[in-house]
Amino acid sequence: MECCICHGKIETHIHPSTGKPYWTQGHNALPVKDGRCCDNCNQFVVLPTRLKHIEFFINGQTNDDSFHTIKEEIVDKLLDNLEEVVDKLTDRRKDNAQSFNPSSS
């Protein structure tokens, strides 16, 4: 299944004790898009966007019509942030791998 935001693959969630897949449908991507998204997009794009919505709502910058629509530029900005976060996580994983196995460097 493909993520409707980054078009990456939606992860299969594996139960830690049984090792069996229990969820393959990703996350609700609203209000970013009307579809399903991957773990990263849910955490770094959809959830922050929902929090932004609350901010807009409190400041009176939204109404029922616009509540489910996010401006393209905000989505773009969040996607930029996502790429940065994923890069950082990837670097950290590389660093960890090297510190666990110093002979490989």
Ligand SMILES: [Zn+2]
């Ligand atoms: Zn995604």
